[in-house]
Each structure stands twice: as structure tokens, then as C-alpha cells.
Amino acid sequence: MMSGSIKPKTPAQIEAMAASGRVLAGALDEIEAAVRPGVTTGELNTVAESFIRDHGGIPSFLGVPAAEPGVKPFPGAICASINDAIVHGIPGSAELREGDIISLDCGVILDGWHSDSARTLAVGEIDPDASRLLDVTRAALAEAIRAAVAGGHIGDIGAAVQKLVEEAGLTIVRRFVGHGIGRTMHESPQVPNFGRSGGGPALLPGTTLAIEPMVNIGSAGVVFDADGWTARTDDGSLSAHFEHTVAITHAGPRVLTEAA
Amino acid sequence: MPPPRNRNRDAPDPPDEPSSKTPVIEIEGEVVDSLPNTMFLVKPIGPNGQPLRIQTGDGTEDEPKAILAHLAGKMRLRFIRVGVGDRVRMQLSPYDLSRGRITWRLRADQRVER
Numbered sequence: 001m002m003s004g005s006i007k008p009k010t011p012a013q014i015e016a017m018a019a020s021g022r023v024l025a026g027a028l029d030e031i032e033a034a035v036r037p038g039v040t041t042g043e044l045n046t047v048a049e050s051f052i053r054d055h056g057g058i059p060s061f062l063g064v065p066a067a068e069p070g071v072k073p074f075p076g077a078i079c080a081s082i083n084d085a086i087v088h089g090i091p092g093s094a095e096l097r098e099g100d101i102i103s104l105d106c107g108v109i110l111d112g113w114h115s116d117s118a119r120t121l122a123v124g125e126i127d128p129d130a131s132r133l134l135d136v137t138r139a140a141l142a143e144a145i146r147a148a149v150a151g152g153h154i155g156d157i158g159a160a161v162q163k164l165v166e167e168a169g170l171t172i173v174r175r176f177v178g179h180g181i182g183r184t185m186h187e188s189p190q191v192p193n194f195g196r197s198g199g200g201p202a203l204l205p206g207t208t209l210a211i212e213p214m215v216n217i218g219s220a221g222v223v224f225d226a227d228g229w230t231a232r233t234d235d236g237s238l239s240a241h242f243e244h245t246v247a248i249t250h251a252g253p254r255v256l257t258e259a260a
Numbered sequence: 261m262p263p264p265r266n267r268n269r270d271a272p273d274p275p276d277e278p279s280s281k282t283p284v285i286e287i288e289g290e291v292v293d294s295l296p297n298t299m300f301l302v303k304p305i306g307p308n309g310q311p312l313r314i315q316t317g318d319g320t321e322d323e324p325k326a327i328l329a330h331l332a333g334k335m336r337l338r339f340i341r342v343g344v345g346d347r348v349r350m351q352l353s354p355y356d357l358s359r360g361r362i363t364w365r366l367r368a369d370q371r372v373e374r
Contacts, residue, residue, distance in 0.1 A: 088262075192265060
């Protein structure tokens with residue numbers, strides 16, 4: 001799934017990816033507005049899927065093949081991961097409750113170009129630890145994007161995330177990584193959320209990456225539900241996930257998954 | 261949607277995971293005899309520059325015997341000449357303290373600095 005070389009994109013191709021990203025940002029805004037106690041993750045999935053299709057896009061998560069043999073392809077347009085679920089939660093009958101946190105991850109294909117973005121939201125009032133987790137993870141993504149400059153390396157991104165998260169006393173999920181993105185959702189290179197500054201492949205203008213820190217309050221260990229997809233923290237602690245699709249340009253990093 | 265991490269050349273390994281190398285004991289000594297096949301007898305020297313003292317089972321102190329040491333492969337490749345009287349650094353296996361590997365020849369101005 002993730003072999004081959006890094007494929008830099010032309011400015012026109014980056015524009016096409018930004019168009020895809022705008023649809024995605026709209027879909028995420030739409031489901032964010034729908035998040036409240038009592039709503040099910042299946043309902044959020046429907047909201048996202050119809051928004052994407054109404055805007056000419058295709059939900060890219062539907063039918064993604066599993067990494068493990070014997071697991072069915074992903075059945076939703078979004079990943080909805082509540083509380084201790086880190087990523088890849090399957091949307092369904094689970095109902096949001098006051099005080100939950102929910103990570104919503106979604107992807108769009110528009111005119112053949114992929115975009116991928118995620119955010120973690122509070123359902124009603126959440127406790128201060130959870131709130132801090134969201135703040136730190138959001139800040140880690142911002143730092144990571146700042147580190148994604150031409151002339152740097154993949155390791156700079158991971159080092160930026162690692163420094164901020166570990167100084168905050170939280171832990172980084174190492175089992176999953178960010179990724180190159182373009183004509184397919186997962187391209188080379190991998191973008192780990194840890195690493196050594198200056199390590200890994202060089203960042204060239206035109207490289208497009210999905211940068212996605214996943215941060216836990218407790219253990220970094222991962223366990224999977226029987227569905228083969230939903231990844232949870234092995235100690236039941238809360239987990240947050242923020243993601244943007246970012247293009248490395250001569251003018252610096254450009255976030256492609258933002259509303260116009 | 262984050263894919264699982266592949267441990268390949270794309271993904272640098274975490275720098276903070278310690279490697280599990282075979283433990284070695286590193287000490288310094290003075291070469292007392294040069295033997296065939298780039299083997300040497302080396303007398304251990306303690307951190308104070310004096311011959312190393314060891315506690316024996318009955319509570320008295322003793323000087324350890326000279327250790328039979330060979331020259332590390334890298335030193336042979338680089339033709340580092342070691343002779344009687346040189347200070348050297350050597351590594352011992354914790355499993356057999358009677359043999360060592362010479363990994364460094366100390367210049368006169370280096371001596372025992374640790």
C-alpha cells in the first residue's frame with residue numbers, strides 16, 4: 001500500500017487537491033455542527049457522505065481494504081472513534097453522550113485527487129484532562145505543519161510532535177503514521193509522529209502529506225476490537241487525533257483541508 | 261485515515277529505544293607482554309592510574325592477573341601498532357574476565373581520563 005517513491009505534485013495538482021480538501025472541510029464542519037449528546041455515529045456518517053456526494057466528491061474511506069487478512073473493507077465514509085478509541089472506529093449505532101470526546105476522520109476524492117483530515121471534538125462539557133488532551137494534540141498538529149518546510153526532512157515533523165507531546169506528559173501513538181497523499185490516499189513516505197530532526201526523506205516542494213498526530217493520556221499501547229478496525233488504547237485512557245492534508249511549497253506549508 | 265506503520269526505510273525508528281547489545285566491561289590497562297598473533301598480556305589499571313586492586317573472597321585485596329587480549333579487528337585493519345608499555349583500553353565479556361579485546365591505544369597525553 002505504501003511503497004514506491006515520493007511523488008511531488010505540480011502547482012495545478014496541488015490546487016486540485018485543495019479543491020478536494022475544501023469539500024472535505026465542509027463535510028467536517030457539517031458533522032461538527034451535528035455533534036451533540038444522543039446522536040449516533042451512523043447518523044454523522046450519513047451527514048458526511050451526503051455532503052460529499054452533493055459536492056461532487058466520493059467518500060474515500062468507503063471500501064478501504066484492511067491491513068490484516070480476514071477483515072472486511074472499511075464500511076463507512078468516516079471513522080468515528082469515541083473516547084479510548086484512537087482511530088478507525090466504524091460508524092454505527094453508538095450514541096454520543098455528554099462528556100465524550102469523538103475523533104472524526106474523513107477523506108474525499110474529487111476529480112481523482114485525495115484529501116484526508118480529522119478533528120477531535122468535545123460532546124457537551126468535558127473534563128479538564130480531556131480538554132487539555134485536545135488542546136495539546138491540536139497544538140502538536142500546528143507545530144508539525146510549521147515543521148513541514150522545503151529543505152527539511154520527514155523527521156523534523158515527527159520531532160516537533162514528539163517534543164510538544166512528551167513535554168506535556170502525554171504519549172504518542174506509534175502504531176499508526178501519517179502518509180503521503182495524492183492520486184491515492186496512502187502514498188510514500190510514512191510520516192511518523194516521532195523521530196529525529198533531520199532524519200528520514202527530504203521534504204521537497206510539491207510533496208503532499210497527511211500529517212496526523214494521535215495522542216493518548218495514558219499508555220501508547222493499541223488493542224483492536226473484534227471488528228478488526230477500531231483501535232483503542234490498551235489501558236482505556238482517552239485518545240485524540242487531529243489531521244490535515246498539507247502541501248510543501250516554496251512559500252511554506254499550505255494546509256489543503258480548510259474551508260474556502 | 262492513518263495506515264499502520266511499516267518498519268521500513270521510510271520510517272526512522274524511535275531514537276529513544278535502547279538497543280540490546282551484549283554487555284561489555286570496558287577497562288584500561290598497560291601492555292606487559294607482546295605475544296604472537298597480535299595477542300598481548302595486559303595488566304589492568306584502575307581509574308587512579310594505579311594498578312587495579314580487587315577484593316578477594318576472604319576480604320583481602322589482590323592485584324588481578326594480566327589479561328590475555330587480542331587486537332580488535334578495526335585496529336588491525338588500520339595497523340595500529342601496540343607494544344609493551346602502551347596504555348590501552350579494552351573490553352571484557354562479563355562471562356569470561358580472563359580474555360579481552362583491545363579497542364583503543366591511548367596516547368601518552370590521554371592516559372586514564374575516566
